[in-house]
Amino acid sequence: MTPSSCSQTTAAAGCLDLATVSDIISHQHWSRLKVLAGITSAAAAAQLLHLLLDSPHADPPTVRRLFRWSESHFHSSHPLPLHCRLLHSLAAAKLYSDLRSELHSLAKSGRHSAPSILHSLSISSDTRRRGASLSVIADMLVLALVKNSRTESALEAFYRAGDYRCRLSILSCNPLLNSLIKEGRIENVEKVYKEMIRRRIAPNLITFNTVINGLCKAGKLRRAGDVVEDMKSWGLSPSVITYNTLIDGYCKKGQAGKMYKADALLREMVSAKIHPNVVTFNTLIDGYCKDGNTSAAMRFLEEMNRQELSPNVVTYNSLINGLCSEGKVDGALGLLKEMEDSNAMPNVVTFNGIVLGFCKKGMLAEAKGLLDDMLERNLAPSVITFNTLIDGYCRSGLMEGATGLKRLMLGSGIRPNVPTYNCLISGFCRNGDMSSATKLLDEMEENSVKADLITYNVLISALCREQKTAKAVKLLDEMQEISLQPSHVTYNTLIDGLCKKGNLRAALNIRARMEKGGKHANVVTYNILIKYFSGRGKMDEANKLLNEMLEKGLVPNRVTYDIIKEEMVERGYIPDIDGHLCNDAA
DNA sequence: CTAGGGTTAG
Numbered sequence: 001m002t003p004s005s006c007s008q009t010t011a012a013a014g015c016l017d018l019a020t021v022s023d024i025i026s027h028q029h030w031s032r033l034k035v036l037a038g039i040t041s042a043a044a045a046a047q048l049l050h051l052l053l054d055s056p057h058a059d060p061p062t063v064r065r066l067f068r069w070s071e072s073h074f075h076s077s078h079p080l081p082l083h084c085r086l087l088h089s090l091a092a093a094k095l096y097s098d099l100r101s102e103l104h105s106l107a108k109s110g111r112h113s114a115p116s117i118l119h120s121l122s123i124s125s126d127t128r129r130r131g132a133s134l135s136v137i138a139d140m141l142v143l144a145l146v147k148n149s150r151t152e153s154a155l156e157a158f159y160r161a162g163d164y165r166c167r168l169s170i171l172s173c174n175p176l177l178n179s180l181i182k183e184g185r186i187e188n189v190e191k192v193y194k195e196m197i198r199r200r201i202a203p204n205l206i207t208f209n210t211v212i213n214g215l216c217k218a219g220k221l222r223r224a225g226d227v228v229e230d231m232k233s234w235g236l237s238p239s240v241i242t243y244n245t246l247i248d249g250y251c252k253k254g255q256a257g258k259m260y261k262a263d264a265l266l267r268e269m270v271s272a273k274i275h276p277n278v279v280t281f282n283t284l285i286d287g288y289c290k291d292g293n294t295s296a297a298m299r300f301l302e303e304m305n306r307q308e309l310s311p312n313v314v315t316y317n318s319l320i321n322g323l324c325s326e327g328k329v330d331g332a333l334g335l336l337k338e339m340e341d342s343n344a345m346p347n348v349v350t351f352n353g354i355v356l357g358f359c360k361k362g363m364l365a366e367a368k369g370l371l372d373d374m375l376e377r378n379l380a381p382s383v384i385t386f387n388t389l390i391d392g393y394c395r396s397g398l399m400e401g402a403t404g405l406k407r408l409m410l411g412s413g414i415r416p417n418v419p420t421y422n423c424l425i426s427g428f429c430r431n432g433d434m435s436s437a438t439k440l441l442d443e444m445e446e447n448s449v450k451a452d453l454i455t456y457n458v459l460i461s462a463l464c465r466e467q468k469t470a471k472a473v474k475l476l477d478e479m480q481e482i483s484l485q486p487s488h489v490t491y492n493t494l495i496d497g498l499c500k501k502g503n504l505r506a507a508l509n510i511r512a513r514m515e516k517g518g519k520h521a522n523v524v525t526y527n528i529l530i531k532y533f534s535g536r537g538k539m540d541e542a543n544k545l546l547n548e549m550l551e552k553g554l555v556p557n558r559v560t561y562d563i564i565k566e567e568m569v570e571r572g573y574i575p576d577i578d579g580h581l582c583n584d585a586a
Numbered sequence: 587c588t589a590g591g592g593t594t595a596g
Contacts, residue, residue: 174587209588216589244589251590282590289591317591352592387593394594419594426595457595489596524596 018055021048025066030073045070046078053085060089064098080112084124091133100140107144107153114157117141122164135166142172151179155188162199170204177210186218193227203234209241216249224249243269244279251287259291278304282314289322294331297322313344320350324357332357348374348382355385359392364401367392381412387419394427399436402427415447422454429462437462453479457489464497469506472497476513486517492524499532507532523554531563543567557581 016024016037024033033039039048049067052058067086071077083106090099106117118141121134138161145154154176161168173196180188193211196203203211208231215224224246228238243265250262262284266276281304288297297319304311316339323332332354339346351374358367367389374381386409393402402424406416421444428437437459444451456479463472472494479486491514498507507529511521526549533541542564549556558581561568573583 171587178587204587206588211588213588239588241589246589248589277589279590284590286591312590314591319591321592347591349592356593382592384593389593391594417593422594424594452594454595461595487595493596 018052018058022052022058022062025062025069028065028069030069039070042070042074042076042078045074046082049078049082050085053089060086060093060095061098063089064102077109077111080116080120081124084117084120087121087137088124088133091136096136096140099137100144103137103140103144104147107141107148107150110150114141114145114153115160118157118160118164134164135161135168138164138166139168139172142168142176146172146175146179149179151176151183151185154179155192158192159195162195168199168201170201170207173201174204174206174210177207177214181210181214181217184217186214186220189214190223203231205231205236205239208234208236209239209245212242212249213245216245216253219249219253221246221249221253238269238272238274240269240274240277240280243274244277244283247280247287248283251283251290259287259293259296262287276307276309278309278312278315281309282312282318285315286318286322289318289325292326294319294322294326294328310342311344313339313347313350316344316346317349317353321353321356324353324360327357327361329354329357329361329363346379348379348385351379352382352384352388355392356388359388359395362392362396364389364392364396364398381409381414383409383414383417383420386412386414387417387423390420391423391427394423394430397427397431399424399427399431399433416449418444418449418452418455421449422452422458425455426458429458429465432466434462434466453484453487453490456484457487457493460490460497461493464493464500467497467501469494469497469501469503473506473510476510480517486514486519488514488519488522488524491517491519492522492528495525496528499528504532520552521549523549523557523560526554527557527559527563530560534564539564539567555581 021033021037024037037048039045045066049063049070052063052066063086067078067083083102087099087102090102106112112120118138121137138157142154142157142161145151145157158168158173158176173192177189177192180186180192189211193203193207196207208227212224212227215221215227228242228246231238231242247262247265250258250265254261266280266284269276269280281300285297285300288294288300301311301315301319304315316335320332320335323329323335336346336350336354339350351370355367355370358364358370371381371385371389374385386405390402390405393399393405406420406424409416409420421440425437425440428434428440441451456475460472460475463469463475476486476490476494479490491510494510495507498504498510511525511529514521514525526545530542530545533539533545546556546560546564546567556568556573558575561573561575561581571583573581575581
């Protein structure tokens with residue numbers, strides 16, 4: 001049975017039958033292909049590819065080999081419809097690893113949008129079982145886009161796939177959800193999750209854990225709890241990962257009493273016979289440390305040892321950071337020693353914590369000594385090590401030392417980043433050395449390090465301190481030009497600067513801009529304005545503002561109390577021993 | 587394929 005005659009192969013394959021051509025391709029005799037079959041252009045290759053795809057005898061790997069060779073040989077990419085025919089033929093032959101790698105390069109190239117790929121696939125002439133094969137291809141396409149960090153396109157492909165009645169799987173949907181979380185796009189996580197259920201793509205344990213994680217990261221703890229109920233209704237039980245995720249959510253995003261809730265979750269998991277693991281303890285230890293309760297954290301360390309769960313480097317790092325932020329560097333050094341005697345070897349994060357501890361106490365020689373220790377131990381310092389030290393030097397007013405450290409970091413092959421510049425600029429500003437600060441801004445520009453919110457806040461506060469409020473307002477304009485969202489700090493700093501200069505009208509104007517920018521006046525904003533009026537003896541105005549803030553549900557704080565003490569006492573406010581403000585009437 | 591640790595303003 002001869003596959004084809006000369007007349008069928010025509011100009012594209014010269015006067016060879018497709019079996020011979022296939023043979024030449026599978027042996028990669030490309031020069032013979034050019035000479036004998038006349039494949040001397042991308043167009044000729046494309047024509048031959050179509051012939052091979054039409055023929056029931058050419059096998060897909062051979063087609064793919066010719067496709068790849070001709071694209072690289074003629075330095076041009078084939079049209080999308082041809083590419084789609086290749087994808088269909090690979091899918092029909094169930095050559096999934098070839099299909100995956102084709103889709104990977106298609107996703108990587110970024111030449112085509114997700115909708116155009118799906119459209120082209122849907123009208124491709126190939127395969128009788130197009131529906132099933134389209135689903136597999138679309139599923140792999142979404143995955144390939146996710147893996148190539150093209151999350152937006154992956155999301156688009158996810159939605160379009162539904163229009164073509166493709167059945168996607170959790171193999172692509174779970175990674176998509178994860179990428180959306182990593183990019184902080186929680187709204188989309190919820191939408192994709194709901195759409196999955198609508199399309200009857202059965203979520204599995206990992207899907208639920210992922211969605212719960214996204215909601216926790218966004219601080220939507222109640223919604224996360226709802227999803228736990230969802231998973232139960234699907235017959236799935238929360239796992240240790242589910243609990244750890246929820247505990248971390250409460251530790252990082254919970255309101256007052258959050259550690260109590262985290263602890264309640266721990267008890268709940270234990271009574272559900274789910275054993276806490278190292279991550280559970282690490283999460284709780286970090287939570288208690290961040291809550292300023294290192295003694296509770298240390299008790300959990302002891303509990304770990306009792307349960308024969310070995311603390312690891314993460315456990316110790318949380319504790320060391322907690323102790324250092326409370327000024328207990330000695331305790332941190334004790335733990336460092338304990339680490340060295342155990343299997344948890346200190347890493348760069350460990351050292352960064354202790355460097356910060358020393359810096360906070362102004363022990364710069366010790367901090368710098370640790371950097372030298374790291375270099376001696378062949379433990380590479382990171383940009384954060386240098387930033388921490390540089391900030392320490394800046395806060396002690398040692399700007400030459402800080403600049404020297406910047407040179408040292410460059411010598412170690414680490415490039416300064418935004419925080420590096422922010423620390424230095426803030427240091428120079430504190431010293432009133434605006435010209436050095438400005439030079440650094442130019443240097444950032446040269447190195448294409450983009451100024452961020454903190455850079456602007458530092459500069460605005462420095463200009464306000466020097467009463468150069470017009471320049472400060474200009475910086476606010478500039479932020480909006482480059483669509484950098486100003487924060488409460490930005491506005492409050494400006495309002496404070498303008499009030500101090502006696503320019504109330506301008507301050508109120510900034511307040512109006514603040515509301516327009518979607519940021520509502522907070523306690524700090526009111527404190528600034530109340531201070532302005534009470535400082536001028538305008539107690540009526542000050543009282544009006546106090547009422548206004550109460551109406552908005554804002555809670556006055558110790559600063560408010562100190563500004564208008566008499567009025568606050570009259571209203572029943574009393575500061576407690578910790579400096580917090582209480583109201584016995586409330 | 588899902589969970590935990592480090593720097594900069596105020």
